[in-house]
Amino acid sequence: MLKVAALGQVGPADERKLAVAALLAKWPEFEKTFYPMMARLETDPALVQALAIGLRQAGLDIEQSASH
Numbered sequence: 850m851l852k853v854a855a856l857g858q859v860g861p862a863d864e865r866k867l868a869v870a871a872l873l874a875k876w877p878e879f880e881k882t883f884y885p886m887m888a889r890l891e892t893d894p895a896l897v898q899a900l901a902i903g904l905r906q907a908g909l910d911i912e913q914s915a916s917h
Contacts (some may be wrong), residue, residue: 857907
């Protein structure tokens with residue numbers, strides 16, 4: 850997840866696509882479970898927001914969450 854978020858910010862498109870594919874292959878429900886997982890882990894909201902931005906820029910469909 851961190852690699853994908855970082856590549857979304859600064860990585861080449863081909864590397865982003867491969868990283869997203871690998872993440873979703875291991876965790877098919879990732880896009881739906883990102884915010885609930887972050888809430889369970891009590892992750893700082895600023896970090897959650899930064900990760901979500903990178904993940905969206907990488908091409909993932911991370912839905913907006915009212916709780917973060």
